[in-house]
Amino acid sequence: MYATNLLGSRNLLEALAGAAQAPDAVLLASSANIYGNARGGRLSEATSPAPANDYGVSKIAMEYLAATYAERLPIIITRPFNYTGVGQAANFLIPKIIDHARRRAPVLELGNIDVERDFSDVRMVADAYAQLIAAPAAIGRTLNVCSGEAVTLRAVIDLVERLSGHRFDVQINPAFVRANEVKTLCGDRSALEGVIGAVQAHPLEETLRWMLDA
Numbered sequence: 001m002y003a004t005n006l007l008g009s010r011n012l013l014e015a016l017a018g019a020a021q022a023p024d025a026v027l028l029a030s031s032a033n034i035y036g037n038a039r040g041g042r043l044s045e046a047t048s049p050a051p052a053n054d055y056g057v058s059k060i061a062m063e064y065l066a067a068t069y070a071e072r073l074p075i076i077i078t079r080p081f082n083y084t085g086v087g088q089a090a091n092f093l094i095p096k097i098i099d100h101a102r103r104r105a106p107v108l109e110l111g112n113i114d115v116e117r118d119f120s121d122v123r124m125v126a127d128a129y130a131q132l133i134a135a136p137a138a139i140g141r142t143l144n145v146c147s148g149e150a151v152t153l154r155a156v157i158d159l160v161e162r163l164s165g166h167r168f169d170v171q172i173n174p175a176f177v178r179a180n181e182v183k184t185l186c187g188d189r190s191a192l193e194g195v196i197g198a199v200q201a202h203p204l205e206e207t208l209r210w211m212l213d214a
Contacts, residue, residue, distance in 0.1 A: 085122030111176035146187030
């Protein structure tokens with residue numbers, strides 16, 4: 001994680017800073033994990049970082065690193081919350097649930113299904129990134145990319161069961177319960193929409209149906 005997120009980003013930025021032709025924009029994807037075990041309500045970019053795991057620490061370190069290149073490169077930093085869609089590997093949470101539903105697997109083993117996450121559709125995230133890269137007003141900004149709504153994994157399972165017509169025997173596997181699990185992550189996207197306008201939001205049910213039908 002540190003080799004990729006911190007040192008890899010440093011190598012990339014150094015190469016871009018020395019390039020013969022300067023880029024119009026450089027978008028670096030940080031993570032909502034930098035907020036850590038969140039306070040209540042929606043988290044804005046003004047929320048103080050408090051990462052609870054190595055991934056979050058590596059991402060906030062990358063943000064600090066990027067700041068040292070701010071005078072040489074047109075940097076945009078995004079803090080994406082969870083997102084999913086067709087093509088995401090089955091070892092990720094929602095694709096795992098979708099895969100079990102499509103196979104009609106009788107048992108689904110998961111970790112803590114009462115954590116709340118802010119899930120976005122990957123199509124919205126990609127569209128937001130493309131618009132940010134083209135927006136001069138985004139340069140120098142750090143922006144959440146999120147749906148603005150948090151749902152429990154239990155609610156996601158209920159939706160998939162309803163859409164697929166298949167019910168699981170959900171079993172909690174202690175091996176899947178992460179240490180220092182971030183309990184709630186819900187983002188505020190008002191700053192993002194202040195730069196690019198209203199995002200092309202996709203309701204979670206629409207995303208899940210898209211994945212089930214793919």
